Amino acid sequence: MDFLTELRGRVDAVTSFARLDAEAASALRDDDVVGVLQAAAELVRAGQTLQALVAGVAAARSRREDGHDGLAQSRGHRNTVEMVQELSGGSKADAARQVRLGQVLLEGLPGPAAPDAEAEVPVATWHEPLDRALLDGTITAPQSDAILRGLGVPPEDGAEVWRVACEQLLREVPHRTVEELRLAAQCVRDELDPEGAEERFLARFERRAFRMWTDADGVPRASLVCDDEGGAFLRAVIDAAMRPRRGGPRFVDSAERERAAALVDDPRSNDQLAYDVMMDVLRAGAVADAEKVFGTRQPGVRVVVMKDAPVGHTEDGGHPLPAPAIEQAICTTGVREVTVDSCGNPLDVGREQRQFTPKQRIALAVRDGGCMWPGCATVASYCEAHHIDEWGAHGGRTDVGRGVLLCRFHHMNLHHRRHRITRTGAGAFMLHPPDGPPVELRSNSPRRRMWNPPPRAA
Template sequence: MTFIDDLRSGIDRLSEFAELDVETTALLPSVCELSDNAVRAAFDTVANHSRNLQKLELALAGVIAQRSSRAAGHKGLAQTGGYRTPEQMVREITGVPKSEAVRVVRVGSSLLDAEQGAGSDDELDVDAGAAAPPAREPWHRPLRDALLNGAITQAQHDVIRRGLGEPPAVDGRDEAEIIEVWRVAARRLVAESADSTVEDLAAAARAARDLIDPVGAELRWQERHAKRSFRMRVDADGLRHGHLVFDDEDADFWQSVLDSAMRPRRGGPRFVSEDEAAAARDLLDDPRTNDQMAYDLITDVFRAGALAEAKDVFGARQAGVRLVTIKDAVGPRDAFGRLLAVAHTEDGRVSLPGSALDRALCTTGSVEVIVDACGNPLDLGRKERLFSARQRLAIAARDGGCMWPGCERPIAYSEVHHIDHWHEHHGKTDVDRGILLCRYHHLLLHNAGWKITRVGKGEFLLHRPPGTAGPPIPLRSKSPLRWLFDPPPRTGWRTAA
């Protein structure tokens, strides 16, 4: 079936809905007459049709960019149409924001690059007088294939490509081997894309890049750290404004401060002490908005400084940044004495280089969690009904946040669910029988008939409520450490650099 045939097929499926065969001015009231099942079917059809049109839009945007290069000058495709850049042409024709136009051109250019850079070593002409050999197949070719096959969207393509960056040139290492490592990483991220939000996929891509390029991780962290800034301004009404640019580590610390104080308003765990429950009720009854409370909190912290007792400011959960790394994966040191290693914040959103890990080990120490080869923490028994703080730490390192598909709730807002009920199934309070769920999804699971199972050390499976069709849904960890516990089938993939 050709591309045009796919478009015709989409239009044909939409034409089956008689409610859509009306004048444009009558479309909205007519759509409201569709049944629930018809709305779902029509929306699926529209989404598929839109994805097909986006493929063509991206291809055309790539051609526009290619034919509007700086070398083309005023004779470029965009320039001859009166546009200064390809991005301006896309923005003004489509009416999308500048950031969206930039992404369309960027992804379209990547698709053409993957297509035109294709080649294989079998095609090389060994004759000395032959033309230059074709370029080696780009590492991001799997992303192009996945987008054209409908496996990923343009947004997913963009965050994977940008997150992984470009393979570094390393003295003494075969370029083809390094490129293959990036290609394997791209394939794995494509495989995870169906169960990941765009934001989670972007974080996973950055985490994967830092794991396979720890030397580059240190340089990237230094560049981002150098951009930190704070400035204030006064507007025309005399109101003062502040603008902060965080480095990665301090941003996570500030987020931890806010999460620790605001958890009751943002869906924090229910299983807390009576004192914590009372404080949570007071916070919920507070007339201030969340933004106002966040401002007051940061101001209080700033004023109190080191003189404040942590419990007076944060309550039971003290703010802080937990870094997670694999003990045996900590490598040697570079010429400046910095660890060649990568650590991650507890939720996996931020990667930090060996120098930051080294400082944390020096100032705050570490807690060792022993796991098996697949990342499963060791069993700790059935002595207690609730999971201990140490068990929660182990589960958090494994799960990285609420494990429900598509949920972005972080570790701080998650509870540990016993997949084997304590009373009915004599379930053990073991880390391999517990899983992180946010308050909402934990309640949904118990109240709506969902169920989570696990056979041995295998993957967690989410089963739909009785009477609902569909296979079990595999639950994938949100933690970047899953890349260490379950590496791609290639020896030495982590040590590209």
Template sequence: MAFLSELQGHLDSLGAHVGRDFELDELPGLLRCVDSEAALSFLSTAAAVHNGVENLMAVGAGVLAERSTRDQGHSGVAAVHGHSTPVALIQSITGGTKADAARAVRVGQALLDGEPPVSSEADTTEALPVAVPWHQPLRAAMLGGRITPAQHDAIRRGLGEPQVSAGRVSDDAAREVWACAAEQLLAEIDGMPVEELLRRARQVRDALDPVGAEERFQRRYDGRSFRRWTDEDGVRRGSIAFDDEGAAWVDAMIDAALRPRRGGPRFVDSDAAAAADALLKDPRTNDQIAYDLMLDVWRAGSLASASDVFGARQPGVRMVVVKDAIGPRDAFGRMVATGHFEDGGDAIPGSVIDRTLCTLGAQEIVVDRAGNPLKLGREQRLYSARQRIALAVRDGGCMFPGCCVPASYCEAHHCDHWEEHEGRTDVDRGILLCRFHHMLLHNNGWRITREKLGPFMLHPPPGRGDPVALKTKSAIAWAWDPPPPLERRG
């Protein structure tokens, strides 16, 4: 079906969801009168219309930007209409934010990249061949209606441009690897929020480009700062620009203090349960608790015991690195590798991993081809601390579609129930779920199954749809399902 015909079909079906055609000011009342399934269908159809219109706008923005380049000066389309940039022109047309207009221009320009202009019948000039850009898979997916402009922009910006390590691979090989990464991200996109998709794309980029990851880390480290000032009302204020490792430590400290309020694991000892109950009853806001915590840390410094400040759970930061991916050292003696924080998966460069190995050591986990390590059988019901680390490495966080809860907030779910199915406490039969989705499974008729080492399958309650294959959120999943190595693609 042609694009406009399909879009018209969506528009026509909107009235069917509420029973008739309508004026916009009638819609709130009409929609409140239908059942929840009809309201969901209405919103899904409206989203399809919105995404289709965004595609149209992106292509139009790209063409206008192409006709408003700096070398065209005041004869460019934007300048002719009184705007200094194509982004300003698009914003004046849409009435949206500058960020939305800039995204429309970026995506539109990417769609035109590698697309030859349409020649008129009178033009007899032979068209020159146009190189296929590395982001062609994104272009095809968006123009095919499989992804939105926001998803296209997240992957394109997150991956950045292909980088070539000196003397290792050719430009063509690097572009091929980046195209492969784009296809991999397209396969993971279902149910993933755009913010998480952008983060995931950055993680993939850092895994492909460990030298660049070191440079990006160093820029953020050089930009670290702590500023204090007094505002006009006499309130003392502060602003912190974190480096990556420092931010991870602060996150770990605050998460340790607030985890019971944010849906942390329920399976804790009696002392921890009592402390969690007291925290839930604490009249302070989360921001006030975080403030008091940081002041306690600054006051106590290295003299306080962890339990005095944080309660039952001591904060910590785990760095995960694939042992076989560690390469040679650079000219400064730094390890050429990229690791990832256990929670969130953000990249850390080899120099930080090297220092951490020197001061703290490491715990090695050996996995099979599906990422599964330790087994405990039926002698132990709860997953061990080391198994939970292994689950965090393999799953990357809550595995429920669209959920971004990090691994340290998750609980280990037995796919085979301990009593009903005589389930085993083995990693290949366990999966990480946040507290909400774990309770959803046990209370609302959802199930997760797995055939041998195949994908984990999520089964909705009867009548709610077909089973869905769950996808890992781990930033290092490529380690057990790897793409061809960069060196072999030249």
């Protein structure tokens, strides 16, 4: 990749707009706003890739054994991350990511050849598909880093399987956020290496901690580090209490609607409400009346496990869980079976009522993983079930095969802006905008790749 040629092309795309300053930007037409955003994003993407590669070179010249003669140390920095952070003006996390990505990119590139020596052959690495996509500009530095960190280092003799996983995850890049890519990569890693999944789960469990202290102003403060299950449950507690504030489903009974209205009108901030909820839970303890604290929806963590799969994941968020954690959850709460066909589509349950049943909602959550609108990351419990066939006009069936999960915003947007969703048989759901070509809707489930997974590590 010729970085200078790439950067010049991206700069030319931005400068193709006649005049850009604060005043001119505010007068841009809608299409030009989108065009400038896209051109600027591509310019930043090319710059990030170049920055990461050079940061890797700087790290190679700033090794610990080089002492004060290292590149970063000779300029007064303890390490490369500190130097990159100062030069870029970004966060320490951003600088660490650039250095980490640069080191990974350099693994697959030939080193400098000695005089009169044959050119060094590049080393074939398991992450070569990611490196190539990053250098080609197909993915961004944060996207590549999310997949790399999610997959982790493959076990012995697992490089080829990890390479296949990289190729499959690359196909998910246009359809997932950076956070979703990391979670999807973690799920892939845990499925391919179930024994390591338990070790990683226990390692995170060992990091759990709660600490209280009093600051200089005499204000009591606390810090909480959660394990996987504890974090999911804590999030469920807060979500159950804050749902109306955060755009939860609006199809509720009259009593719950009144509680929701009261919460929306409450003068407390979201942070204050969350604090008061946690204090209520702590005060109530083991004898808490769930309805008084949470209304009609008691919090809990629902786990999705495919039959015979070695790992599972939480329904909301898709956080992976190893087999022992799943067995523990089953002992506590039991199971509810959802039958799906060979393509992952839950079976129909018929036109019995206008609204989808709780069991159907579970089936939709298993299949869709959350809001199906392109680019939306809203989790399943914050979504509403949309009938793709209108109930009254088209005799729409309340079948999971004819329904999709949409968050409240996109559900309303679909109806108000005259979008349509269609489906032929058991094929893909297609979104038809009023003024554009149809778009395939893709599941956000972290397990969607299980219908065509790579082989597990030996």
